[in-house]
Amino acid sequence: MARxxxxxxxTRVEGHGKVTIQLDPQNNVLDxxxxxxxxRGFERFVQGRPYWEAPVLVQRLCGICPVSHHLxxxxxxxxxxxxxxxxxxxxxxxxxxLMHYGQMFQSHALHFFHLVSPDLLFGVDADPAIRxxxxxxxxxxxxxxxxxxxxxxxxxxxxxTAGKKIHGTGAIPGGINxxxxxxxxxxxxxxxxxxxxxKMIEWSVAAVNLFKDYHKNHxxxxxxxxxxPSNHLSLVRKDGALDLYHGVLxxxxxxxxxxxxxxxxxxxxxxxxxxxxSWSYMKFPYLKSLGKKDGWYRVGPLARLxxxxxxxxPLAQKEFEEFKAYTNGKPNNMSMHMHWAxxxxxxxxxxxIEQLLNDPDLQGDKLVAKGTKVKEGVGLIEAPRGTLFxxxxxxxxxxxxxxxxxxxxxxxxxxxxxxxxxVAVNQISGKKEITEGMLNAVEVAIRAYDPCLSCAxxxxxxxxxxxxxxxxxxxxxDQKRK
Amino acid sequence: xxxxxxxxVYGYGxxxxxxxxxxxxxxxxxxxxxxxxxxxxxxxxxQLNIEDALTISEYDLVIFxxxxxxxxxxxxxxxxxxxxxxxxxxxxxxxxSILALCQDLYNKKPESYILxxxxxxxxxxxxxxxxxxxxxxDAYIFLTGFIExxxxxxxxxxxx
Numbered sequence: 001m002a003r004x005x006x007x008x009x010x011t012r013v014e015g016h017g018k019v020t021i022q023l024d025p026q027n028n029v030l031d032x033x034x035x036x037x038x039x040r041g042f043e044r045f046v047q048g049r050p051y052w053e054a055p056v057l058v059q060r061l062c063g064i065c066p067v068s069h070h071l072x073x074x075x076x077x078x079x080x081x082x083x084x085x086x087x088x089x090x091x092x093x094x095x096x097x098l099m100h101y102g103q104m105f106q107s108h109a110l111h112f113f114h115l116v117s118p119d120l121l122f123g124v125d126a127d128p129a130i131r132x133x134x135x136x137x138x139x140x141x142x143x144x145x146x147x148x149x150x151x152x153x154x155x156x157x158x159x160x161t162a163g164k165k166i167h168g169t170g171a172i173p174g175g176i177n178x179x180x181x182x183x184x185x186x187x188x189x190x191x192x193x194x195x196x197x198x199k200m201i202e203w204s205v206a207a208v209n210l211f212k213d214y215h216k217n218h219x220x221x222x223x224x225x226x227x228x229p230s231n232h233l234s235l236v237r238k239d240g241a242l243d244l245y246h247g248v249l250x251x252x253x254x255x256x257x258x259x260x261x262x263x264x265x266x267x268x269x270x271x272x273x274x275x276x277x278s279w280s281y282m283k284f285p286y287l288k289s290l291g292k293k294d295g296w297y298r299v300g301p302l303a304r305l306x307x308x309x310x311x312x313x314p315l316a317q318k319e320f321e322e323f324k325a326y327t328n329g330k331p332n333n334m335s336m337h338m339h340w341a342x343x344x345x346x347x348x349x350x351x352x353i354e355q356l357l358n359d360p361d362l363q364g365d366k367l368v369a370k371g372t373k374v375k376e377g378v379g380l381i382e383a384p385r386g387t388l389f390x391x392x393x394x395x396x397x398x399x400x401x402x403x404x405x406x407x408x409x410x411x412x413x414x415x416x417x418x419x420x421x422x423v424a425v426n427q428i429s430g431k432k433e434i435t436e437g438m439l440n441a442v443e444v445a446i447r448a449y450d451p452c453l454s455c456a457x458x459x460x461x462x463x464x465x466x467x468x469x470x471x472x473x474x475x476x477x478d479q480k481r482k
Numbered sequence: 483x484x485x486x487x488x489x490x491v492y493g494y495g496x497x498x499x500x501x502x503x504x505x506x507x508x509x510x511x512x513x514x515x516x517x518x519x520x521x522x523x524x525x526x527x528x529q530l531n532i533e534d535a536l537t538i539s540e541y542d543l544v545i546f547x548x549x550x551x552x553x554x555x556x557x558x559x560x561x562x563x564x565x566x567x568x569x570x571x572x573x574x575x576x577x578x579s580i581l582a583l584c585q586d587l588y589n590k591k592p593e594s595y596i597l598x599x600x601x602x603x604x605x606x607x608x609x610x611x612x613x614x615x616x617x618x619x620d621a622y623i624f625l626t627g628f629i630e631x632x633x634x635x636x637x638x639x640x641x642x
């Protein structure tokens with residue numbers, strides 16, 4: 001009897017994910033799919049709205065990374081108001097960067113302490129009852145407090161630059177609406193422990209070391225789990241440096257050959273296509289030069305460290321060199337190394353925050369640049385989960401008539417499916433019994449990418465983790481919830 | 483704060499997605515109510531996250547307000563206990579988990595409730611439905627009475 005395993009980890013009103021693994025009568029995997037409901041309706045929703053509203057409107061997309069959408073839309077609007085991606089005043093650009101690195105810092109810290117540290121500290125086979133952030137709080141309270149305070153520090157940076165927690169208005173077309181006061185700056189530079197940037201850097205270094213220590217003792221798992229070759233895509237600074245706010249678009253293949261060579265992202269439609277598959281709401285992006293079959297790519301921390309030539313902050317650069325040396329300078333295709341890369345970026349973000357806080361341009365008063373308006377603009381940013389595309393066109397009445405978004409999780413659609421398939425083939429296929437550990441492994445693979453679930457909807461009414469076994473006729477054979 | 487009892491109303495959800503913003507709307511109403519503000523502090527966000535454990539550790543009474551899908555009345559108040567949940571994404575953390583984190587990290591366990599307000603539609607950019615608005619009105623009246631009653635009890639020396 002053929003069986004279908006369905007893992008329905010979470011259901012929100014709008015966003016939810018579901019894993020389906022189709023087995024033949026001998027329990028061999030026939031197929032696997034990771035479904036996720038994508039943002040729907042946004043492009044239609046913004047049509048007819050004045051272009052200057054976009055940076056605020058787009059924050060409705062996600063409650064975890066509203067800053068990324070805010071800034072990507074603002075960057076697109078910079079182009080539309082004729083300032084261009086490189087025409088901001090130094091104060092505006094640096095305030096935005098501070099906002100962005102604050103966002104990266106809090107998001108990466110949250111991911112590490114919420115999703116990764118339970119796996120590293122308890123092991124992926126541990127009982128889910130303890131393998132969670134609450135378990136970390138019980139057994140490793142100092143580490144958990146660090147996680148809370150790092151997240152809070154990042155949030156405070158965002159509040160100081162974006163203005164408020166919900167629907168921030170910091171970035172506007174052509175600039176920013178506030179600078180950073182000396183008092184605000186000093187709060188982050190000289191605040192009492194632990195709420196100052198020195199302590200954040202110290203804790204970031206410790207987080208990288210925690211991963212490296214775990215890696216030393218669990219090489220088989222960290223190096224082998226859900227590893228597969230892929231292309232990698234991200235922005236890089238024009239000189240090849242890691243730059244999470246702005247740059248040119250670069251992609252490399254699994255061997256490190258450049259397959260997209262530092263192109264202007266205003267032309268992204270020349271290079272990136274989106275495939276529709278009947279079974280998923282979410283599209284599958286690909287590089288047109290390689291076609292649908294071979295052109296898929298990864299985005300996010302791992303991809304960024306694979307495309308960048310160096311990191312322009314000293315402590316993160318040192319870690320980057322160790323990271324690159326591990327694969328002899330070649331791209332790193334090990335999914336679990338995403339965590340390593342993320343923590344190096346955490347450290348880099350903390351260092352960038354410190355650099356920016358010490359820059360007097362943040363207290364400048366030239367906040368907005370002006371130019372000659374054009375009808376179309378593209379804004380790209382490296383969001384915590386990867387490259388985020390915003391593209392808008394306006395009409396003669398300054399209303400948005402077209403919007404196209406490719407979010408990071410969409411860019412990672414194929415890789416997440418590959419990761420789930422790796423688990424299905426390597427850990428589930430052919431086994432007589434489906435164990436809790438196998439299902440945990442599916443979750444671990446997905447968690448490496450931390451998919452964004454159009455999460456800003458947040459009503460009560462969620463379903464628990466649900467595992468359903470269905471036979472070939474569609475009858476439910478077994479069902480588990482946790 | 484009144485009589486040394488600190489109370490927080492924490493609304494969460496997305497005001498940009500129709501009825502999903504019910505919890506935040508409730509918090510905003512309280513923020514703008516001079517009478518209620520004597521009794522309570524207010525906070526709101528798109529969703530709960532780990533740092534909220536630190537926030538609630540400073541209170542004796544916490545009311546989380548959120549939109550709800552599957553209740554069969556206009557609102558419902560439920561007392562909650564610390565509990566862990568495991569997720570595969572950072573995009574979700576429950577009020578019970580926040581309470582558990584608060585207990586484990588800060589050794590505090592504020593008396594906590596979820597005020598669930600029934601919502602119906604969740605589309606982006608559309609206004610809150612009229613049915614949800616009525617539920618919000620009902621929940622607001624209820625919460626006002628609940629807070630008054632709570633503080634009356636405190637002042638009578640019966641604790642929270």
